[in-house]
Amino acid sequence: MLGSVCSRVAAGVFALAILPAALAAITCDADNLCPESAPCCSQYGECGIGAYCLGGCNPKFSYQVESCAPQPICVDNSYTFDNLDSLESNTKYLGDSSQVGFVYTGYPLESDGNLLATMPNGSVGTVIATSTYVWYGKVDVVMKSSRGQGVVTAFILFSDVQDEIDWEFVGADLGTVQTNYYYQGILDWFNSQNISLSDTFANWHTYSVDWQQDYIQWSVDGQVGRTLYKNATYNATSGEYMFPQTPSRVQLSIWPGGLASNAPGTIAWAGGEINWNSEDIQEVGYDYAMIKSIDVQCYSPPSFVNQSGGKSYRYLNRNGTQESVVITDDDTVLASFEASGTDMNAGESSSSSAASSSSTTSAASSIASSSTTSSSSQSIPNASEVEQSSSAEPSTSSVPSIPGGSGGGNDLERGSSSSQSIPDASEMSESSSSSPSSSSGASTSSSASSVTSPATTATATAGSGFSQGGSTTSTNAGTVVTPGFGLLVVSFITFISGFLFVI
Ligand SMILES: *[C@@H]1O[C@H](CO)[C@@H](O)[C@H](O)[C@H]1NC(C)=O
Ligand SMILES: *[C@@H]1O[C@H](CO)[C@@H](O)[C@H](O)[C@H]1NC(C)=O
Ligand SMILES: *[C@@H]1O[C@H](CO)[C@@H](O)[C@H](O)[C@H]1NC(C)=O
């Protein structure tokens, strides 16, 4: 349960080292709503515009509920990964879910028809989230987890008000997968349960979440491992069902729970300090999880829902329950990284190029094509093939518009990367193949301290960032936080000072 706590503690720590705007980062939580000038509260608890108003934008803590852009409605889909064309960096994505299947931070790669979520030496990993939301449905992911102490893989459903349904893989115990859930980001020490299975790194397994209005079932290879009934989550004091019930994105991530700078509780939960000289880092330059397919089957929304359209979900108020969600025909695309839910056309002309989906896709496709070559001798491309793209950073205005900024979580890394282990541009050029990467990895992590008291969260320090990944939670400066699902933790102290952000 320590694990659950830790994992849950998601807090997002992100450091934007590069953007000056990060210095002025404004944090947000229940007691500190975002100001009008930076109206959107990202999933990592930082105020901004643009990407901050897209996936993960928390209407409870934003300037107005409407500050967050409408959330793309559920679409049945079966994703496979012969290339990475369906992925787009969060520094480019503006909300057009018809063009982009997944939004990422970090270092996704393609190999032999599989999507790899990688964590290069010293990095905070990768987070990949669907552009569309699921509001009750069945999600099946065929995957192999990462391995090694301190290395965590997660597959979760995560809503903008931080309801969460988790599968978590701790690399120190490949014979166990942990299941967990959260309601509106409220930490609970007792919700985690384990399921035993054959080696999660060596074997493909199908992990399923069957999310019904009255229960959730976690299954492995078609066999139910856990059932949570909604009626078992009733809180008589508040009169609420503490049951995940709001539109959620599917997120897959790899992150360093065992980062030395993380809180002791987090490191212990992750199975010990991460070993950057692990077999996988030595062989290919990164730890990785492999995703063969992701299937999303949408269920009907609750019968009471006011459905005035078929394009998007919106929250009507800050309650964050399913009763506060409506289905509309409102558009989900921002004109630029200067736009928000209440001014979706802002910056239209100036940022059109950045916003164009074509530019976006091209990056992704280059990745894919290059990675094809990579697998010559091995089944997975190595780190030199992962390149760091310098491009992608949208211009920022005075208000942070890209969570994770130029590099987002990665910024942390990036900052650190110069001196450390992430392959730099020169290495890229050497390797012929490869890919892309964006910037950042995940971002969340938890610290034991934060774990213990959610209140810490509120105390967070400043920072910036956000990434598409994890859940939410708090942090304390200098520490990394981890979200329930997979985000990372990071704390390179140097960087952090001043840039961390916690939720
Ligand atoms: C789940 O398994 C891990 C070891 O992999 C253990 O540390 C943890 O306590 C277990 N959790 C529960 C709820 O049994
Ligand atoms: C909860 O719901 C399930 C399924 O409807 C039912 O079998 C079970 O008895 C209920 N439990 C309680 C405590 O009401
Ligand atoms: C139930 O609700 C009350 C009042 O909101 C809250 O104080 C308590 O922590 C909740 N119980 C759990 C298990 O979260």
Ligand SMILES: *[C@@H]1O[C@H](CO)[C@@H](O)[C@H](O)[C@H]1NC(C)=O
């Ligand atoms: C990972 O990076 C650390 C710090 O730069 C370095 O000491 C270590 O040797 C690297 N691991 C590998 C396998 O290269």
Ligand SMILES: *[C@@H]1O[C@H](CO)[C@@H](O)[C@H](O)[C@H]1NC(C)=O
């Ligand atoms: C990565 O791949 C390149 C090209 O195949 C190879 O030259 C290099 O030695 C590999 N690096 C590692 C760490 O395996």
Ligand SMILES: *[C@@H]1O[C@H](CO)[C@@H](O)[C@H](O)[C@H]1NC(C)=O
């Ligand atoms: C349903 O939503 C539409 C659009 O927001 C609104 O005009 C209508 O009044 C709503 N109906 C009800 C019953 O709330």
Ligand SMILES: *[C@@H]1O[C@H](CO)[C@@H](O)[C@H](O)[C@H]1NC(C)=O
């Ligand atoms: C929000 O929830 C509270 C408590 O359940 C309820 O009294 C209130 O009416 C709700 N607000 C809206 C706008 O639905």
